[in-house]
Every structure is written in structure tokens, then in C-alpha cells.
Amino acid sequence: MNLNPQTKISAENYLKWTEILEEFGICTDTIPRSLLETRLRMRMNALGFENFYHYHDYLKTLGRDNLEWRVLIDNLTVQETRFFRHPESLSLIEKFLHSNQQPLHGKTPPSIHAWSVACATGEEAYSLAMVINKSLQKITSNAFFGITATDISHSALTTAKRGIYHRNKLTNIPYHLRDEYFIPLNDDNYQIKLALRNRVCFSKLNVLQARNAPLGQMDIIVCQNLLIYFGPDKHPLILDALVTHLAPGGLLILSISDAFNCSHPALERINHEDTLAYRRKADL
Ligand SMILES: C[S@@+](CC[C@H](N)C(=O)[O-])C[C@H]1O[C@@H](n2cnc3c(N)ncnc32)[C@H](O)[C@@H]1O
Known part of the structure; x- marks a missing residue:
């Protein structure tokens, strides 16, 4: 069952998310909070997590090169580029x-x-x-x-x-x-x-x-x-x-x-x- 889209990250938990994502190179300052929640929810739905705390704790147990971190990083970054872009x-x-x-x-x-x-x-x-x-x-x-x-x-x-x-x-x-x-x-x-x-x-x-x-x-x-x-x-x-x-x-x-x-x-x-x-x- 998918998470209710109204499920939000609590203020206290948001700080923890900021810290853990920054360790992996993602800066939450420039990601609107609602977008961050949507992207995290997508992964939580895929993995069956019922709240942001449990998904956060799960990520903490994973090594840097774990597949879930790779997928999450791709969900939170923009890879747009071109040859001879500038x-x-x-x-x-x-x-x-x-x-x-x-x-x-x-x-x-x-x-x-x-x-x-x-x-x-x-x-x-x-x-x-x-x-x-x-x-x-x-x-x-x-x-x-x-x-x-x-x-x-x-x-x-x-x-x-x-x-x-x-x-x-x-x-x-x-x-x-x-x-x-x-x-x-x-x-x-x-x-x-x-x-x-x-x-x-x-x-x-x-x-x-x-x-x-x-x-x-x-x-x-x-x-x-x-x-x-x-x-x-x-x-x-x-x-x-x-x-x-x-x-x-x-x-x-x-x-x-x-x-x-x-x-x-x-x-x-x-x-x-x-x-x-x-x-x-x-x-x-
Ligand atoms: C919009 S692309 C820019 C690509 C290329 N530099 C260009 O100008 O076409 C931004 C890239 O930055 C990468 N990126 C985001 N945060 C990063 C970080 N903390 N360290 C290294 N690369 C990062 C993303 O994975 C993405 O591939």
C-alpha cells in the first residue's frame, strides 16, 4: 500500500535528513521540502517503508555504494547536460x-x-x-x-x-x-x-x-x-x-x-x- 501523500517529515526528523543527505553530497537547501518528501516517498513506497523515520534509519545502515543510495541520489539530482553546452x-x-x-x-x-x-x-x-x-x-x-x-x-x-x-x-x-x-x-x-x-x-x-x-x-x-x-x-x-x-x-x-x-x-x-x-x- 502506498503512503498517504500528506505524510510529511517532522521538523526534528527533517534535520536528520538534511545531515544524512549532505554526507552523500545532496544539499537540501535548494530542494523544496515538498519535492524532497515526494522523492523520498517514491522510494519508501517501492521498498514498503511506512514512515520517514524507518527509511532514514534503514539508509543509515547501508554502505556508501549500496544500490539504494545510488537510486536515491539519482532521484534527488539533475543530470541534464549536453556536448559543447557552453x-x-x-x-x-x-x-x-x-x-x-x-x-x-x-x-x-x-x-x-x-x-x-x-x-x-x-x-x-x-x-x-x-x-x-x-x-x-x-x-x-x-x-x-x-x-x-x-x-x-x-x-x-x-x-x-x-x-x-x-x-x-x-x-x-x-x-x-x-x-x-x-x-x-x-x-x-x-x-x-x-x-x-x-x-x-x-x-x-x-x-x-x-x-x-x-x-x-x-x-x-x-x-x-x-x-x-x-x-x-x-x-x-x-x-x-x-x-x-x-x-x-x-x-x-x-x-x-x-x-x-x-x-x-x-x-x-x-x-x-x-x-x-x-x-x-x-x-x-
Ligand atoms: C545539471 S548536471 C551538470 C552537468 C555538467 N557539469 C554540465 O554543465 O552540463 C549536475 C550534476 O551534478 C552532480 N552532482 C550533484 N551534487 C553533486 C556533488 N555533491 N558532488 C558531485 N557531483 C554532484 C549531479 O549528479 C549531476 O550529474
Whole structure:
């Protein structure tokens, strides 16, 4: 029997839900309470729980990678994404690589490391990989690049790793890049070529716990359409994690739609058409 849709989370229990969901990367500040209750009720109905307390206690007993947590996280997050979603940001990356070759040649062998912070089903990470690969080919013949792509959604990461997309999803990609980086599997589906897939390492990471993650120093960090899912009190924590992993001179790109008031002593704003981007100061 389904739960009565009028069943609500009590004020005291709501705090507990906030805590447990935050541990798993879900910030309840930006989810209307009625929507949160509806999404939780869906899972409770599926599993036969009669009240929010029992479902909460059940979740507490489960390990981080338990299937129920994966399903719940997918129910509470938005995985909407597109290839070349924000072309201005990608053009800034091209410009950054061409005009400022210090991050590249400061290392032996010359290399670029980039991080797609909330990569969803992979389109953002592969767009970065295509643009960086093309740019590097124009600059030097012996450069290496690698993309680290992270998200909290297990199912999104599984899709991303496969790199198979319906042809309708490829429409934003310039033709020459489509031809170069995709192979047709059948009339409807295309797969990212193995050589490009091998440049992207997908893994599960909650951005709220990213500060101490073993990511190393990145030359480019793209964190787009993520901050809107967190209240302003979480923004400094997230920004600090991003700065921690940004190499001196490195490029941080957020999205203008995140309306993020970003201020950090190690960052200086870069002016580029329709982008919200920062460079990490070299001397801090
Ligand atoms: C709207 S998508 C944005 C995808 C991509 N960055 C883009 O701009 O197209 C938001 C993604 O953030 C992920 N996400 C939500 N909370 C997260 C967290 N705490 N840590 C990491 N990823 C998170 C979601 O799973 C989802 O895939």
C-alpha cells in the first residue's frame, strides 16, 4: 500500500535528513521540502517503508555504494547536460592553451590536466577532451593530456564510461570533431573513440569532500551547473576545494547561470565573453 501523500517529515526528523543527505553530497537547501518528501516517498513506497523515520534509519545502515543510495541520489539530482553546452567556455580554454603555454611546458613531458567537477553522463568531459586534444595538436606534437571527471551519480558515471550517445545528442558538436572522435555503432548510436575515452578517467566524488581527494594539481577546472544545487553557505567550501586543486596559473571556469559570487584571495577574474572564469594567481 502506498503512503498517504500528506505524510510529511517532522521538523526534528527533517534535520536528520538534511545531515544524512549532505554526507552523500545532496544539499537540501535548494530542494523544496515538498519535492524532497515526494522523492523520498517514491522510494519508501517501492521498498514498503511506512514512515520517514524507518527509511532514514534503514539508509543509515547501508554502505556508501549500496544500490539504494545510488537510486536515491539519482532521484534527488539533475543530470541534464549536453556536448559543447557552453561554447564560450570552450573557446576560453583554447585561448588559454594557445596564449599561455606555461602550464604545458612547465612540465616534463609537456602535459595538461583538467577536471570536470560534476560531469554527469560525460558530455562535458568529452567536450573538454576534444577541445584540448585539438588545441594541443596545434601547439606541440609530444604533449600529454588527461581529464579527471567526477560526479556523485553512479548511473551517470556508468553511462559516461561507456561513451555511447544517441545521434540526437551529437548535434552541438562541430562536424569535423564528430567525424574525428566518434564511431557509429548502428543507425542511432555513436561511441567516443577509444583513444579519446582513454584520456578521461571517471570516478565518483562528492564535491563537498573534494578538498582532500587525491586529485593532484589541475591546469583547468570546469565546474558548471553544479553550484546552483548548493546553498550559498556551501559555496566557500566548494570554492576552497577547487582552488586547492588548481595549479598556480591554472584556469577555473564556473557558469554564469550559477550566479556565484566568487571571491578568493588566490583567484583573479578573467574577462572573456559570457563566461565566469578565474585564474589562480601564480604567486600564492
Ligand atoms: C545539471 S548536471 C551538470 C552537468 C555538467 N557539469 C554540465 O554543465 O552540463 C549536475 C550534476 O551534478 C552532480 N552532482 C550533484 N551534487 C553533486 C556533488 N555533491 N558532488 C558531485 N557531483 C554532484 C549531479 O549528479 C549531476 O550529474
